[in-house]
Amino acid sequence: QFWLRRRQRPWCAERFELPTAQAVDTRLLLGAALFGIGWGWVGYCPGPALAAFAVGAREALWFVPAMAAGFWLHDRWLR
DSSP states (O other), rough: OOOHHHHOOOOTTTSSSOOOOOOOOHHHHHHHHHHHHHHHHHSOHHHHHHHHTTOOOHHHHHHHHHHHHHHHHHHHHHH
């Protein structure tokens, strides 16, 4: 946040939107654990996975559809 305080406003938005939640709950811990397990298992987090998919990296060709399926399942589960 040090760098944020030096600027009046962000480059591409009207104002800064900093997170206000500070609670560490089960949902946060499970999400972090799943993210870490997935990253450690295949070596990708979502951004680089999409970039690798765009250039046809073999691992990303199965990882990105699996990631998209996980996003979809998560969305359905929360509804």
